[in-house]
Amino acid sequence: MAVLPRFQVEAGRDLNYKVCYPRASFDRQSIAWDLNYFKYYFLRLAGVPFNEQALEADFGRLTKFLLSASHDYFLYRDFQSRNVMLRDGQPHFLDYQGGRRGALQYDIASLLFDGKADLPPALRKELLDYYLECLGGFIDLKRDAFMEHYYAYVYVRILQALGAYGFRGFYERKAHFLQSVPYALKNLRWLAENVKLPIALPALLEALGSLSSAEKLQALAVPEGNLTVRVFSFSFHREAPRDESGNGGGFVFDARSLPNPGREERFRLQTGKDMPVIEYLRQQESVGQFFDHARALVDESVRAYQRRGFSSLMVCFGCTGGQHRSVYLAEQLAQHLRGTAGIQVMLRHVELEKTGR
Numbered sequence: 001m002a003v004l005p006r007f008q009v010e011a012g013r014d015l016n017y018k019v020c021y022p023r024a025s026f027d028r029q030s031i032a033w034d035l036n037y038f039k040y041y042f043l044r045l046a047g048v049p050f051n052e053q054a055l056e057a058d059f060g061r062l063t064k065f066l067l068s069a070s071h072d073y074f075l076y077r078d079f080q081s082r083n084v085m086l087r088d089g090q091p092h093f094l095d096y097q098g099g100r101r102g103a104l105q106y107d108i109a110s111l112l113f114d115g116k117a118d119l120p121p122a123l124r125k126e127l128l129d130y131y132l133e134c135l136g137g138f139i140d141l142k143r144d145a146f147m148e149h150y151y152a153y154v155y156v157r158i159l160q161a162l163g164a165y166g167f168r169g170f171y172e173r174k175a176h177f178l179q180s181v182p183y184a185l186k187n188l189r190w191l192a193e194n195v196k197l198p199i200a201l202p203a204l205l206e207a208l209g210s211l212s213s214a215e216k217l218q219a220l221a222v223p224e225g226n227l228t229v230r231v232f233s234f235s236f237h238r239e240a241p242r243d244e245s246g247n248g249g250g251f252v253f254d255a256r257s258l259p260n261p262g263r264e265e266r267f268r269l270q271t272g273k274d275m276p277v278i279e280y281l282r283q284q285e286s287v288g289q290f291f292d293h294a295r296a297l298v299d300e301s302v303r304a305y306q307r308r309g310f311s312s313l314m315v316c317f318g319c320t321g322g323q324h325r326s327v328y329l330a331e332q333l334a335q336h337l338r339g340t341a342g343i344q345v346m347l348r349h350v351e352l353e354k355t356g357r
Contacts, residue, residue, distance in 0.1 A: 001111075001127055001130055001131050001134065002130075002134045003091060003093075004076075004079065004107060004108065004111075004131065004134075005131070005134050005135045005137070005138045005139075006138070007074055007076055007079075007093075007096075007107075008073045008074050008075075008076070008104055008107065008135075008138075009073060009074075009135075009138040009139055010138065011074050012072075012073045012074025012101070015074055017100060017101045020099060020100040020101070021097070021098075022098075023100055024100055024101060025071065025075075025100050025101035025102060026071065026075050026077075026100055026101065026102035026103065026106065027067070028063055028067065030100070031062075031063045031066060031067075031156065032059070032063065034156060034159065034160040034163065035059045035062070035063070035156070035159060037159075037160060037163030037164070037167065038159040038160065038162050038163040038166075039052075039055065039163075040163075041163045041164075041166040041167040041170065041171055042159075042162040042163050042165065042166035042170075043207060045166050045170035045171060045216075046166065046170065046211075046214050046216045046217055047214055047215065047216050048207060048210050048211060048214045048217075049207075049210060050203065050206075050207040050210075051203055054202070054203035055203045055204060055207065057203065058201040058202070058203045058204040059204070061199050061200070061201065062152065062155075062156065062199065062201060062204070065149070065152055065198070065199050066103070066149065066152055066153065066156060068149070069103040069104075069105060069145075069148075069149035069153075070103065070104070070145075071101065071102050071103040072101065073101070073102065073103065073104050074099060074100075074101065074102075075099060075100055075101065075102025075103065075106050075107060076093075076096045076099055076107045076110075077096065077098040077099050077100065077102075077106075077107075077110075078095050078096065078098060078110065079096075079107040079108075079110045079111050080110055080111055080114040080117075081111065081114050081116070081117045082116075083095040083096075087279070088275065089275070103149065103153065104135065104146065105146065105149050105150045105152075105153035105154075106153045106156075106157060108128065108131050108150075109150065109153045109154040109157045110157045111127075112124045112127055112128060112154075113154050113157060113158055113187050115158075115161060115180045115181075115183030115184040115186075115187065116180050116183055116339045117339065118183055118186070118339060118341065121190060121194075132146065148198060151191065151195045151197060152197060152199070154187075154191065154195075155191065155197070158184055158187055158188060158191075161180070161184055162181070162184050164177070165177050165178060165180055165181050165184070169181070170216075176299075178220055179220075179299075179303075181217065181220050182220055182341060183341065185211055185212070185217065186341075188208055188211070189212075192205070192208065192209065226306075226309065226311055226342065227302065227305055227306050227310060227311060227312070227313065227342060227343045227344070228311060228312050228313070228343070228344045228345075228346060229298075229302065229312075229313045229314075229315060229337055229343055229344070229345050229346070230243075230250075230312070230313070230314045230315070230346045230348070231315050231316075231317075231330050231333055231334045231337070231345060231346070231347045231348070232314070232315070232316040232317070232330060232347075232348050232349075232350060233272070233316075233317050233318070233319075233322055233326035233327045233329070233330040233348075233349045233350065233351070233352070234316060234317075234318050234322050234326060234350040234351060235318065235319065235320065235321050235322030235323075235326075235350070235351045236254070236256065236318045236319065236320060236322075237320070237321070237322075238322075238350075238351075240252050240316050240318060241314075241316055241348070241350060243312070243314045249314070250313060250314030250315060250316065251294070251297065251298060251301075251314070251315045251316065252316045252318060253290075253294050253315075253316065253317050253318070253329070254318055254319075255290065255317055255318065255319040255325040255326050255329055256318070256319055256320055256325075257286075257290075258281075258284065258286055258287050258290055258319075258325050259280075259281075259284045259286065259287065260319070260320065260324065260325065261277050261280050261281065261324045261325070262320065262321055262323060262324050267280065267324065270324075271323050271324060271327050271349075271352060272323065272324045272325065272326070272327030272328030272329070272330075272331060273327060273328075273331060273349075273352075277324055277328065278328060281324075281325065281328050287325075287328075287329075290329075291329055291332055291333075294317075294329070294333070295333060295336060298313075298315055298333065298337070301313060302337070302340065302343065306342055306343070315330075315333060317329040317330045317333075321351065322349070322350060322351030322352070323351055323352065327349050327352065330347060330349065331347070334347040
């Protein structure tokens with residue numbers, strides 16, 4: 001949050017925007033592409049009715065309003081949680097090749113209304129206040145002027161994201177992209193209930209209000225709060241954890257085939273929660289492949305369990321000592337699942353509990 005203004009103001013100050021691709025700025029053409037992306041690949045493919053002429057008129061008013069904000073800054077374009085990586089406790093950034101000149105509001109809207117992040121409204125407000133405080137150290141910030149345009153940029157970012165989900169999911173039939181749709185719709189509902197834009201967009205808001213009744217979108221809805229996923233790490237020197245829910249079953253993944261940090265003296269007293277071990281395992285291609293396969297299996301079961309109204313799923317990762325590989329994998333899965341609506345995640349490290357770690 002504190003680094004974003006440096007991208008926008010300092011990095012943008014001397015940048016040659018002529019080399020930005022495909023556009024030098026987030027201009028009328030860029031906005032038109034995003035809005036039509038939403039119209040044709042989301043609304044139309046989801047079967048949501050709309051009046052095309054009236055919607056185009058709204059798009060024109062929205063575009064004019066967006067461009068009335070000060071836009072002489074670097075626009076990262078895809079500033080979202082999955083493009084911010086932590087290494088040694090410091091943030092590192094990727095995927096800004098679509099950057100161009102633009103308004104300040106777009107990137108912070110992109111981060112705070114990132115669908116899968118599912119940030120609570122109170123936390124979004126807290127983070128926005130902190131961002132504005134940091135931004136004030138770089139420019140003479142007029143908060144009211146910033147906020148006048150902010151939620152319009154929130155809307156256009158969500159619409160762009162829905163267009164991408166529709167193109168990848170409905171058109172290219174890559175179903176996992178559709179998993180993010182319920183989160184975006186949740187954000188739109190919050191906006192409808194809490195935000196009044198300073199311009200009239202009746203056709204657009206009517207189309208957005210129809211999303212909840214679209215049959216294709218109803219099929220994507222995830223039931224709220226009735227599935228508990230218990231994630232364990234353990235040692236194969238002992239028994240695998242038992243399912244206390246009484247249902248039995250679940251997954252037991254054997255991580256002993258993966259490179260073992262425990263064989264190296266520097267890692268012997270550390271665990272899969274310590275950054276040096278995490279970095280070591282992240283660098284192993286086989287570990288990434290193993291986790292991707294395990295995550296895909298669990299994700300599919302989570303969706304099926306929710307559809308069928310099941311209340312409990314158990315996932316265990318085992319390794320030789322229950323200290324490094326299994327702990328790392330369990331931590332990664334728990335972190336991944338906590339971004340999924342409608343589930344509660346419980347995480348336990350059986351061997352580490354015995355040593356108080």
